[in-house]
Amino acid sequence: MRKPDTNIRLAVTGIGIICSIGSNAEEVWAAIEQSRGGIGPLTTFGDEKFTTDIAAEVHADFASDLFEHGSEMKRLSRTDLLAIKAAGEAVSQADLGATTPVPRERTVVCTGTSTGGLLEGESYFFERLIRGAEKTSASRVLQQPTSGPSDAVAKTLQLGGGVLSNATACASGGAAIGMAADLLRSGHVDSALAGGSDALCRLTYSGFNVLGAVDPAPCTPFGADRKGITLGEGAAYIVLERWDDAVARGARILAELGGYGASCDAHHPTAPVEDGRGAAAAMRGALRDGGSMESEVDYINAHGTGTLLNDSAETRAILSTVGSEVPASSTKSFFGHTLGAAGGLEAVITVMALQHQLAPPTLRLYSRAEDCTLDYVPLTPRPMAMKQALSNTFGFGGSNVSLLFRAS
Numbered sequence: 001m002r003k004p005d006t007n008i009r010l011a012v013t014g015i016g017i018i019c020s021i022g023s024n025a026e027e028v029w030a031a032i033e034q035s036r037g038g039i040g041p042l043t044t045f046g047d048e049k050f051t052t053d054i055a056a057e058v059h060a061d062f063a064s065d066l067f068e069h070g071s072e073m074k075r076l077s078r079t080d081l082l083a084i085k086a087a088g089e090a091v092s093q094a095d096l097g098a099t100t101p102v103p104r105e106r107t108v109v110c111t112g113t114s115t116g117g118l119l120e121g122e123s124y125f126f127e128r129l130i131r132g133a134e135k136t137s138a139s140r141v142l143q144q145p146t147s148g149p150s151d152a153v154a155k156t157l158q159l160g161g162g163v164l165s166n167a168t169a170c171a172s173g174g175a176a177i178g179m180a181a182d183l184l185r186s187g188h189v190d191s192a193l194a195g196g197s198d199a200l201c202r203l204t205y206s207g208f209n210v211l212g213a214v215d216p217a218p219c220t221p222f223g224a225d226r227k228g229i230t231l232g233e234g235a236a237y238i239v240l241e242r243w244d245d246a247v248a249r250g251a252r253i254l255a256e257l258g259g260y261g262a263s264c265d266a267h268h269p270t271a272p273v274e275d276g277r278g279a280a281a282a283m284r285g286a287l288r289d290g291g292s293m294e295s296e297v298d299y300i301n302a303h304g305t306g307t308l309l310n311d312s313a314e315t316r317a318i319l320s321t322v323g324s325e326v327p328a329s330s331t332k333s334f335f336g337h338t339l340g341a342a343g344g345l346e347a348v349i350t351v352m353a354l355q356h357q358l359a360p361p362t363l364r365l366y367s368r369a370e371d372c373t374l375d376y377v378p379l380t381p382r383p384m385a386m387k388q389a390l391s392n393t394f395g396f397g398g399s400n401v402s403l404l405f406r407a408s
Contacts, residue, residue: 004185006289009243010257012405013102014094016086016195017348019234019335020056024089029352032360035380037334039218039230044119044200051209052216055200056232056336058082066156077117077143080152082235083197086344087153090193094239099250102239106190108161110180111150111197112172114340117143119201149197149235161189167340169395170303171262172196173236174343174403178260180240190245195237195344204339205231211270219306219337220364221330222315222372226306232336236344238351255351258292258388258404261285265398271309272394276317279303282400283321283390290404294322298386299359301350302376303394304330305337312371314392319374327384329377333363343393347403350391354407359384 015025020038022028031038042055063081066088067073073081087109095101121144128136150163168175173196180192208214208231219230238257246253262285265278272278287294300322303314318328331349338345353360358381365378391403 002186002188004182006185006259008185010181010184011241011243011246011253012238012255012257012351013241013246013251013253014090014239015254015348015351016089016093017236017345018058018062018082018085019338019345020058020232021334023060023062025348025352032334033381035361035363037218037363039336045202050206052214054218054230056230057200058233075139075143076152077120077148078199079113079116079197080148082199082233083111083149083153084156086195086197086235087157087193087237090237090239091157094251097252103190104158105160107159108164108180108183108189108192109150109154109159110164110176110192110194111153112166112168112176112340112343113146113149113196113198114167114169114172115198115201115204116146117148118203119199120144122202153193159193168399169397170337170339170342171393171395171399171401172340172343174347174393174401175262177238177343177347177403178262178401181257181260184240184242192240193237194240195235195347196341197235198233198339198341200231200233213307215306218364219333221304221306221333221362222311222368222376223365224367224369226308226311226369228307229305230336232338234335234338234341234345236341236348238347253408255354255408256406258406259286259289260404261289261402263400265400267398270396272313272398274313276313276320278398278400279314279317279392279394280321282402283317283392286390286402286404292388292404296388297322297326297390299353299389300326300328301346301389301391302328302330303392304332304362306332310394311369315372315374324374327359327375327377327382329360329362331360343401346391346393350389350405354386354389354405357383357386
């Protein structure tokens with residue numbers, strides 16, 4: 001097994017995203033510039049009773065544009081379809097204007113997810129209970145595996161470099177990008193399509209409600225009145241290439257993936273360690289991997305879930321890593337917590353922030369909490385010079401991933 005060479009620079013040449021505030025990168029960025037969130041009444045299974053009744057759903061009719069024949073969609077889950085939409089945009093952008101296209105036969109697909117096709121699995125079992133096994137199509141339950149999104153993307157876009165899937169809770173999308181970086185730096189592939197995808201489902205929605213982790217109102221990360229997360233859905237991918245390969249094929253380089261860090265709190269199944277040492281280790285790992293100093297970080301796209309424990313622990317982690325002067329905002333205030341997709345969405349938005357030299361805001365942050373003492377870019381976007389930015393994504397079980405991006 002060849003080891004990754006951290007001296008190899010990695011270029012981001014394509015981005016794709018879909019979530020509650022937009023069906024593509026242009027729409028998403030316009031919503032961020034306008035401070036326009038996408039949290040509203042739950043409709044996906046809104047006729048059922050939960051403690052809370054809001055979510056950040058994708059309402060656009062995106063799936064009908066993906067295939068010429070509707071029959072091709074029958075065995076795909078909503079998570080698969082979200083992934084295909086975002087991945088297609090990323091690959092199209094990576095090819096745009098280049099003298100040669102992305103080498104599809106040597107492109108690996110790395111996807112992080114936590115729900116996979118669980119929504120379709122739930123529907124299968126509900127229908128089976130009502131109609132009986134003989135009258136319920138078993139093909140619907142085949143949409144459930146978390147390997148589905150990577151498989152669907154690779155097949156639809158004809159990418160032959162292999163597929164990887166991981167389900168490390170809410171850190172999944174970030175971990176997928178880290179794995180892609182290793183594969184590129186070790187020479188196992190020539191390009192990578194990496195990110196995450198997750199659709200809303202009853203199990204996660206009810207589960208987080210049972211934990212008391214969902215805010216009945218739209219989430220207020222780092223706020224004095226924060227009460228928990230808002231659940232969302234979406235997908236996002238980036239196309240990664242070795243820098244010299246991207247230059248050679250005439251690709252437009254959007255940003256550089258400088259490095260990534262990963263750690264585990266080894267502390268509790270759901271709660272982060274209070275002093276944030278695991279999150280800090282991931283951030284320091286990303287900086288070390290990228291050969292950067294703590295003083296060179298200009299902005300942090302925080303995990304920023306809106307829960308009491310996470311926001312406090314992440315604040316402490318940031319303070320211990322880069323100090324109190326670096327702005328850190330939560331874009332989950334726009335599109336909720338998209339679980340396994342979060343690392344992908346926030347990586348794409350971090351790349352766009354570097355492109356536009358504009359820090360996304362934390363919506364609804366009128367008064368920060370006493371234990372959240374940083375500059376969280378409240379309410380409106382902030383123009384600022386940014387050369388390097390971190391994107392944090394943390395998950396249950398203490399999984400922590402931090403990605404370091406640089407302006408191109």
